[in-house]
Amino acid sequence: MSRFFRGGESDSDSESEDYSSSSSDEDQKGSGSDDSNSNSSDSSDSSDSDSDADRAPKKGADFFKKGAFSDSDEDSDDDSKKVVKSARDKRFDEMRLAVKGVKNAQKINDWVAIQNEFEKLNKGYAKANAIIQREGVPRFYIRTIIELEDFMKEALTNKDAIKKMNASSSRALNAMKQRLRKHNKQYEADIEKFRATPVDEDASAEEAEILAAAAAKKTPRRHVSDSEESDSDDDDAPAGRDKWVKVSGDEGSDSDAGVKKSSKERRKLAKAAAAEAAGAEAAGDEFQVVGKGGKVFEVKPENLFKKLQEMIEARGKKGTDRQVQMDNLLRILEVASSPYQKVKVLLALIPSRFDSTSTSTGYMGVEVWKNAASELNALFGYLEENTGLCIVETNEEEDEETAAEAKFNNGEDVIIRGSLSSLIDRLDDEFTKSLQHIDPHTLDYISRLRDETSLYGLLVRAQKYFERIESPLAVDQTKMRRIEHLYYKPDLVIQAVEKEVRTLYPTLNETLEQPEELVENLCTSLYNTNVDRVRTRALLCHVYHLALHDKFERARDMLLMSHLQDHVGQTEVFTQILFNRTMVQIGLCAFRAGMVRETANALQEISSSGKVKELLAQGVQIQRFSEKTPEQERLEKQRQLPFHMHINLELLECVYLTSSMLLEIPNMAANAHEPRRKVISKPFRRMLDYNERQIFTGPPENTRDHVMGAAKALAAGEWQRCEELIHAVKIWDLMPKADKIKEMLTHKIKEEGLRTYFFTYSPYYDSIGMTQLASMFDLPVPAVRGIVSRMIINEEIEASIDQPTATVILHRAGASGGEVSRLEHLAGAYSDRVSSLVESNEKLLEARSQHLGLQQAQQQQSSGQRGDRSDNYRGGQHHGGSSRGGKQQGGVSGGGDRRGPGGDRGPRQSGYGDRSGGGDRNANRSGRGGGRGGNQGSRVGR
Incomplete structure (x- = not known):
């Protein structure tokens, strides 16, 4: 018997058990309700047992019979369906779960968690290796490793955050740095492709759904019977396991009908997308562009401007696929027929090329840049052929697109709002960025440098166009860009570039000038501009070019007459860098001319600073204790000059x-x-x-x-x-x-x-012959005479020249009649120091003596005042102690025993008053002694 109809422990039984186990709880609840209903209608035990038997899970072939599932089972299946995933979806879901863990760990800067989740992601990648070999590397995987690499670079630039990390996080960061560097080398091509045309997650998911539907459509179908074929022809018929699973109830309620209808619509949409993809593959070049949500992007001449406006409005919005947008714009450009339509589309297509740059520190891909340059060339070609079209930045467009096109077709002039100068500047800046990031010691740098000729040709065409429409500000900016591509180059290179430009664009009709005249004419025309920055940079470029051609005097005079060195510190950083380069070139020019002192003066400030690389924007020196922020370091790297512009x-x-x-x-x-x-x-x-x-x-x-x-x-x-x-x-x-x-x-x-x-x-020496000096230093005698004469005139030596004998006579001006020797110099220095020391001592002594004399005079004055006071005391008649005699007398009369009854306390008080009054200390003491004990003799002796 076939296993399909076998019951018991067969595989189908276990499979059915697994299938029905997901809703076992609901089945039990449903059976309980059925029991209650059956008990209410019939209370016999046999009916209960029959109902229980009917509700038991079926085994074997009974599983697929009609009525194998009760109503409660059908309801529970409607509420919660078991999701069946393919092996591909399981593997990719595991990887996406690891990606989510990496992003969550990045938010809290947990490098240990990042390392663990990255390992899980790579394990999932290894498990899905067979699927990846068949379908290619998933886009979300490439996006994840790119974002992780950018996040790691940003973390490494933040030195303060690294210092605050604990030991485990620091080790994890270093480990991820080494591992990610080796890991991403395997996917360099995919990374470059993704950076050139990045796709966000929403657009990537929608694209994946469409591709999955197309892949399902292209999958070869197995041979089916007639009945199965008739069922498959029905669009509404479910496929696979859905054939055997009941989706809606037999009653056909409105909600079930809605679910059934939505599932039908989804299947129809998937089949339509698959049919479109299969049709495109079968038709070859005949295809239709599919936009977001599976919509077909159709462009016709009637709705061209409407579609173009939709593309312009979608630019920069979240969820917009830049690559799809560029493809749609190219499709619109193919449909455009008139020059007006092509110009309008190109003005939207060229800026969309610049949006492909992933970050501000990155640069455009070389192929994308070349496409933008060719499209800008085409735009100038349309403008040169149709002089009635004029692109102006400041003016508003007078009419709508359809009306303006009608006016243009009638031969009237039409003004289009746009900024060609900004497109030129952006293209030039992106070219410089690419040269900054490419290794200068490789062939890629040389091949990239060849594109400068086409860029210079664009600048020349732009200058002619701006001169035709009379836009002086744009003309000055374009001339300045043109000078910056010429001023540092030798004459042979400039001549080759000018010839190549006239070969590429014969419509320019310019006479070929000499390189020096060309640079001079361009710079001189900018001296009259109102923009200070342009005028200053034009002057510096002119001086640099003159110094490059060994015209030192003219270059020096121009720089000194401009007084630029007085206020160059107030200009922008790029102008300061150009000023430093000009000063270095002037110094090198003076050295080639043999002007040693002028060379030292020109190079003194830059060479003695210790920051030559930074001042010339030719690199960043690594310093141990750097106080620069990551933002400052990023700006310094952005302003670095390309390698071919460096000064050795x-x-x-x-x-x-x-x-x-x-x-x-x-x-x-x-x-x-x-x-x-x-x-x-x-x-x-x-x-x-x-x-x-x-x-x-x-x-x-x-x-x-x-x-x-x-x-x-x-x-x-x-x-x-x-x-x-x-x-x-x-x-x-x-x-x-x-x-x-x-x-x-x-x-x-x-x-x-x-x-x-x-x-x-x-x-x-007393004298020395010039012939001997000439032989010693291998110089002609006139040259020796000239050198000695200059030294005498400059008072560098004390000498004279004897013409008849051709001898230099040295005059000795020291104590012995010659120049001061070292001993004499030291003796003179010693004498000067001793004399200064003696002089300082004399000044100190004089100041001290003046101070002592002033003190003596003060003492004499104070002693005279004390003598006058003593005379007044002696002549006093007051008995109570106002005079010195009265005090003394009071002291004597108060002599006797203080303890006797006849002791007088008045004289003692007078004595104390005399002491406090500053009288004679001997009299005072005698008075006090008499008052205290009458022993006057002993007191006087003391």
Whole structure:
């Protein structure tokens, strides 16, 4: 017998038991109600047993017989149906549950929970490996790892939050950092594709439903019998297990009918979507665009502007799929026939391209950028061909689209509201962002840099268009953008770019100018603009370009006449960066011209700051105790210049140290007695002191070591050794005309070596021949004469030149008739200090003596006042003790025994009054002694 009809312990029995167990409680309740009803109608025991038997669960074939389920079972099934999921849905639901756990853990910054949920997600991914190989990586999985990577980067930039983490969270963060980096390398292609066209969760879910319906439709059906085929032809017939499960009651109530109707509609909708997808696959290129909710996106010339307005209004809203929106706009562009319609669609399509950037720190994909550039080229092409169309930013559109198109077809001018300058600026900014993020040492950077020619051509076309419609503000902004692409480039590159632009766009009809004239004309035309920022940046770019062409005097005069250095600190950061770059280029130009002091003056402030990378926007130096916020770090990274615009920092350091050496070594020799009195370059002095304090100095390894070794050799008079070390620096080969640079350095080393020799050894000479000096330093005699003459005129040495004998006679101005030696200098310094010490002592003594004399005069004055008071006391006639005599007499008369009856207390009181009054202490004591005991002699003795 077949297992299908077998009862008892068969698989079908267990399966039916599982199926009926979900509503066992309701069955029992329903059976109880039936029992009560049956007892009310018939009270016999047999009827009760029969009803219980009828309500017992059926086994085997009886399970599928009619009436196997009671009414209560049907009601309970209507209330709660058991959900049956496929293996695919189960696996994906497990993964989605882990994704939800990851998001919840991100809200509270719990990295331990994030790590655990990420492991669960990957385990679920491994279980669904067979499904993923067949259908592809789920989009929600790619979205999750991208969001987790962005969240981790943001967490790593917040140093304060990391410090506050506990040990477990910190370990989990570090572990996730390493693991996620290795994990995401496997999905780089999917991540880039998703970042280029991100899709939110709502749109992704709807798309998944449509694809699932299409997949179900494409699934091959098994062979069925005629009866089954007739049932399947019915659209309302349920499929699978629903055939055997009763959905609604036999009574056909309104609620059951509504449920049945809604289920029918859902099945119809799924079948319609599947049929559309299958039809599209079968038809090949003939397809219809399906929008949100399974709606077919149909565009006709009659409803073109309506559909375009819908796309414009949906831009930026939550749940809008950017990729679908771009596809719909492309579909509208294909339907557009007239130039007016194409221009309107392109003005909506190009901004939608810029929306594909995922975050503000990211950049547009290269292909998306190229599409936007080509569409902007097409837009300018329509505007150049149809001069009646005018796109203006400030004006409002006069008529609706249909009326405006009718006017355009009649040959009238039509104004369209739009901002072409903003599109140009955004395209240029996205190009710069892409160069900032691409590794400059790869071929991708070079291939990306080739797109600059098409971008420059767009700027030229935009400038011509804005000049035609007479928009001065847009013209100035476009010219400034054009200058910023030219000012730092060599002439050969500028000429190649200009030729390529005229090849790509023959309609420009511009004469090919020389690069220097082109930059000068563009900058000069911007000096009359009303925008201060544009005028300032144009001046700096012009000065930079002049310095690049070795026109130092003109560049210096323009910068000084503008007085820009006085208020450059009040400008924006990008202008300050351009000013720093211009000053560096002026310094390099002065060095190529052999102007050592001008080079040091131009590079002094930037090179001595210790923040050369930040000032030139060529990188961010990592500091141990940084006080920058994550927002400041992000802004600094955004303002970094692309690699091809960088100035070589090693070359800059070498130029600054070499010019400082040529200035500082003679200065140190001239002020040997007071080396700290006059310092030209403090950074050079610090490096030289550090190098001299080294116990062991090996051979030079880098540019700084070469310059320090050359400085010590020059100070010792070994100019040949100095020349060898300076020429050994390989960085000079990066400069144009490197041989001339080395010749100039050799000549400067000889001159400064001669000056250093005079400063160091002139005290040991009475006279020295210029021929001997010329042979020592390999210089011609006229050059030696010129150097010595300048030193005499500048009062650097005390000497004169004897023309007949070609001899330099040194005048000794010290005690022995020569220059001051070190001993004489120390003796003079000692004498000066002793004299200052004596002078300070004399001043101190004088001040003290004046203070003592004032005290003596005060004492003399106070003693005279006391003498006058004593005379007045002696001459008094008051017996009660007003005078000194009266007190004394009172004291004597009061002498005797205080305890006797004849003792007078009045004189004693007078005596006390005399003491308090400040009289003679001896008399007072005698008076008190007489009053106390009469022993006057002993009191007087005391």
